[in-house]
Amino acid sequence: MRTVTVGTRGSALALAQTRWVVARLKEEWPDTDFRIQTISTKGDRDRAALQSLAQKGDKGFWVKEIEDALLTKRVDIAVHSLKDLPTEQPQGLEIASIPKRVDARDVLIGKEGMKRLEELPPGARVGTSSVRRKAFLRAYRPDLQIIDLRGNIDTRLAALGTPDYDAIILAAAGLIRTEMRHRIDEFLDPDILLPAPGQGALALETRADDDLSIEVVYAIHDHATDDRVTAEREFLAGLGAGCMAPVGAHATVKGGVLTLEGWVGALDGSQVIRATTSGDPAECADLGAELAADMLGQGAQNLIEAAHG
Numbered sequence: 043m044r045t046v047t048v049g050t051r052g053s054a055l056a057l058a059q060t061r062w063v064v065a066r067l068k069e070e071w072p073d074t075d076f077r078i079q080t081i082s083t084k085g086d087r088d089r090a091a092l093q094s095l096a097q098k099g100d101k102g103f104w105v106k107e108i109e110d111a112l113l114t115k116r117v118d119i120a121v122h123s124l125k126d127l128p129t130e131q132p133q134g135l136e137i138a139s140i141p142k143r144v145d146a147r148d149v150l151i152g153k154e155g156m157k158r159l160e161e162l163p164p165g166a167r168v169g170t171s172s173v174r175r176k177a178f179l180r181a182y183r184p185d186l187q188i189i190d191l192r193g194n195i196d197t198r199l200a201a202l203g204t205p206d207y208d209a210i211i212l213a214a215a216g217l218i219r220t221e222m223r224h225r226i227d228e229f230l231d232p233d234i235l236l237p238a239p240g241q242g243a244l245a246l247e248t249r250a251d252d253d254l255s256i257e258v259v260y261a262i263h264d265h266a267t268d269d270r271v272t273a274e275r276e277f278l279a280g281l282g283a284g285c286m287a288p289v290g291a292h293a294t295v296k297g298g299v300l301t302l303e304g305w306v307g308a309l310d311g312s313q314v315i316r317a318t319t320s321g322d323p324a325e326c327a328d329l330g331a332e333l334a335a336d337m338l339g340q341g342a343q344n345l346i347e348a349a350h351g
């Protein structure tokens with residue numbers, strides 16, 4: 043039996059999504075033995091560094107060590123949350139497969155009587171550290187207090203057991219994948235809070251010359267998801283922004299037409315630039331790049347630079 047080693051971070055979410063990937067791969071390749079290897083990243087080890095790096099717009103602190111493990115052949119396949127992956131691929135590695143996306147939306151989880159965004163009273167304290175969520179929530183509800191909240195899903199849910207937070211915002215995908223869908227109180231409409239580019243999708247990364255692993259992971263590639271997230275990520279790349287920017291992007295495909303919506307916000311909620319484009323899904327990359335160029339023309343650059351302080 044051949045053995046393929048799958049690398050991942052060790053968080054509950056990372057392990058849950060990697061076990062899901064391995065189960066799917068095993069269905070396609072029953073004669074292959076898949077082993078999971080956990081790898082700790084700078085983001086896992088040093089939360090203080092994470093905060094300051096985040097403010098400088100540094101990219102890839104969730105993925106660097108895992109990519110090193112691919113390049114040195116300690117692992118053959120890496121499983122990432124696509125939204126944590128920088129838009130530039132390192133030399134020698136490629137995203138060889140993007141499995142079918144789960145729900146891309148953000149969700150709200152609140153205390154009793156605060157289980158919907160509309161129910162939150164003025165001044166309610168909402169936990170999130172995402173600059174995107176802060177920017178768009180402040181624009182929609184300037185009366186809310188947005189309070190920093192970092193950590194893995196368990197840490198963030200635990201914050202609701204303290205007096206410091208009335209509600210928190212998370213990605214639906216993380217809760218769905220860790221079998222905590224029942225904790226979700228409200229799915230937030232993308233018209234109110236546009237998700238992050240690639241949110242809800244996974245990326246399976248391999249060495250670019252490892253034909254065997256590429257073939258293995260490609261068995262669970264999903265073309266429709268790929269078109270959507272390619273449009274979203276080209277938009278992000280075209281803005282010159284990373285996952286730490288106040289940028290949202292969400293693509294849908296209906297009746298053979300891909301529609302891409304993009305937002306760039308001011309961190310203080312004073313402004314959100316919004317734009318939409320649509321076209322042939324085969325042109326997904328160009329649609330993303332064009333939307334970015336359109337928004338740069340409308341002043342998006344200043345908002346992105348301001349958020350990096």
Ligand SMILES: NCc1[nH]cc(CCC(=O)O)c1CC(=O)O
Nearest residue numbers: 123125212213215216241242243
């Ligand atoms: N930035 C952390 C992160 N990276 C991926 C997810 C889960 C959702 C996904 O797979 O897109 C989360 C948690 C969150 O944003 O709530």
